[in-house]
Amino acid sequence: MEHIELFFKSIFIDNMVFATFLGMCSYLAVSKKVSTAVGLGAAVIFVLAITVPLNWLLDQYILQPGALKWLGEEYAVYDLSFLSFIMFIATIATMVQLVEIVVEKFSPSLYNSLGIFLPLIAVNCAILGGSLFMQSREIPTLGLATTYGVGSGIGWFLAILAIAAIREKIRYSNVPPALRGLGITFIITGLMAIGFMSFGGMLTGGDEESKSENKTATVETIKEEVNKEAKVESNLNVAENTNK
Amino acid sequence: MGLLSKKDAKLITDPLADNNPITIQVLGICSALAITAQLKASIVMAISVMAVLGIGNVVISLMRNIIPSKIRIIVQLVVVAALVIIVDQVLKAFSYELSKTLSVFVGLIITNCIIMGRFEAFALGNGPWRSFLDGIGNAAGYGLILIIVGFFRELLGSGTLLGFKVLGDPIEKTGLYSIGYENNGFMLLSPMALIVVGIIIWVQRSRNKDLIED
Numbered sequence: 001m002e003h004i005e006l007f008f009k010s011i012f013i014d015n016m017v018f019a020t021f022l023g024m025c026s027y028l029a030v031s032k033k034v035s036t037a038v039g040l041g042a043a044v045i046f047v048l049a050i051t052v053p054l055n056w057l058l059d060q061y062i063l064q065p066g067a068l069k070w071l072g073e074e075y076a077v078y079d080l081s082f083l084s085f086i087m088f089i090a091t092i093a094t095m096v097q098l099v100e101i102v103v104e105k106f107s108p109s110l111y112n113s114l115g116i117f118l119p120l121i122a123v124n125c126a127i128l129g130g131s132l133f134m135q136s137r138e139i140p141t142l143g144l145a146t147t148y149g150v151g152s153g154i155g156w157f158l159a160i161l162a163i164a165a166i167r168e169k170i171r172y173s174n175v176p177p178a179l180r181g182l183g184i185t186f187i188i189t190g191l192m193a194i195g196f197m198s199f200g201g202m203l204t205g206g207d208e209e210s211k212s213e214n215k216t217a218t219v220e221t222i223k224e225e226v227n228k229e230a231k232v233e234s235n236l237n238v239a240e241n242t243n244k
Numbered sequence: 245m246g247l248l249s250k251k252d253a254k255l256i257t258d259p260l261a262d263n264n265p266i267t268i269q270v271l272g273i274c275s276a277l278a279i280t281a282q283l284k285a286s287i288v289m290a291i292s293v294m295a296v297l298g299i300g301n302v303v304i305s306l307m308r309n310i311i312p313s314k315i316r317i318i319v320q321l322v323v324v325a326a327l328v329i330i331v332d333q334v335l336k337a338f339s340y341e342l343s344k345t346l347s348v349f350v351g352l353i354i355t356n357c358i359i360m361g362r363f364e365a366f367a368l369g370n371g372p373w374r375s376f377l378d379g380i381g382n383a384a385g386y387g388l389i390l391i392i393v394g395f396f397r398e399l400l401g402s403g404t405l406l407g408f409k410v411l412g413d414p415i416e417k418t419g420l421y422s423i424g425y426e427n428n429g430f431m432l433l434s435p436m437a438l439i440v441v442g443i444i445i446w447v448q449r450s451r452n453k454d455l456i457e458d
Contacts, residue, residue: 021437089321132351
């Protein structure tokens with residue numbers, strides 16, 4: 001349940017592009033055609049799913065205050081959290097390089113479709129942002145960190161897919177000349193972000209209310225049933241008494 | 245002043261308008277949008293980026309002949325990350341509240357495309373002094389947009405500027421509020437940042453027809 005909640009939350013409510021504006025540069029630059037947008041989106045999901053859990057481990061066992069305890073009691077006083085930026089970005093850069101080599105070796109077709117985007121991804125703020133948000137939101141377990149990574153990746157993928165589709169269609173519309181290209185893309189993204197804000201009530205407020213309503217409802221029905229049974233019993237008793 | 249030749253001065257003034265990193269080069273959008281709900285945060289972010297980009301450009305420019313081109317991205321990332329850690333620690337030491345407001349976005353200066361973009365496009369091919377000017381100029385252009393967006397969002401969204409209530413007090417109904425003005429809380433939400441930047445682009449390109457894309 002926790003996993004499903006975090007998954008949908010990171011796709012819709014805390015969407016990388018619409019709620020926190022991460023990865024905007026490549027989002028704007030690579031969204032002219034749907035096919036390239038799909039390639040980059042897939043690569044982002046892939047890399048986020050790998051780097052967020054890796055950085056979670058790094059944060060948990062090396063960087064947090066007192067995280068070095070597993071080395072021995074005397075290391076428990078160290079606080080290396082100021083190193084997190086450089087550690088995270090190094091992990092991301094090496095992982096991206098590694099993924100590129102592995103994909104090239106084992107799946108040339110995937111490499112041909114993802115290949116050119118992989119080096120771009122090392123400097124995509126969505127990737128580093130995923131790790132930094134994972135750290136600042138204090139996600140408790142490795143499993144949840146993976147879910148968060150995959151979910152954020154899918155959210156980013158959806159956003160770039162949507163804007164690419166809209167940009168392909170908007171070419172046939174009569175946009176004011178000064179707004180053409182970049183300007184209209186910004187405004188459309190703003191409108192889409194407003195749309196995505198409506199997902200805000202999906203998991204938080206509405207869920208709790210309906211749960212509590214259900215609970216009270218069930219309690220009431222149980223009470224009613226008990227009352228009914230009692231009545232029936234008393235009726236039976238009365239009937240028996242009259243029979244006697 | 246003989247310090248800046250005409251060509252050098254152009255390095256600083258160009259990015260302010262006709263070659264603005266945000267509205268023309270489309271670099272460094274992420275942070276420009278996320279932290280502009282307050283003017284103060286925008287100004288601090290602009291100064292941080294200026295420090296990182298100015299110094300980083302010089303460092304990369306000094307090392308440009310010894311960096312093997314295959315691993316240059318990683319070298320650049322390490323240089324930026326080191327500089328950003330310094331900025332982050334300074335912010336935490338001198339204005340902790342503000343560093344909480346900026347949260348992860350200080351860290352995200354590392355992947356701010358403006359920085360990598362200028363390293364790649366300028367510092368790898370030019371000397372330290374010119375690179376420094378280019379860095380300062382681009383960061384100033386970036387900061388300019390940040391401050392414009394921050395100004396309008398804070399003014400229209402919460403009726404304040406740098407925390408001062410310039411439009412009167414909304415609770416006691418003084419100033420503009422006495423004639424029925426209301427704050428537009430929508431300006432504080434993230435989608436409006438995009439729309440404000442969109443409008444800036446619109447205004448800029450209407451004034452300068454050369455910039456219009458086809």
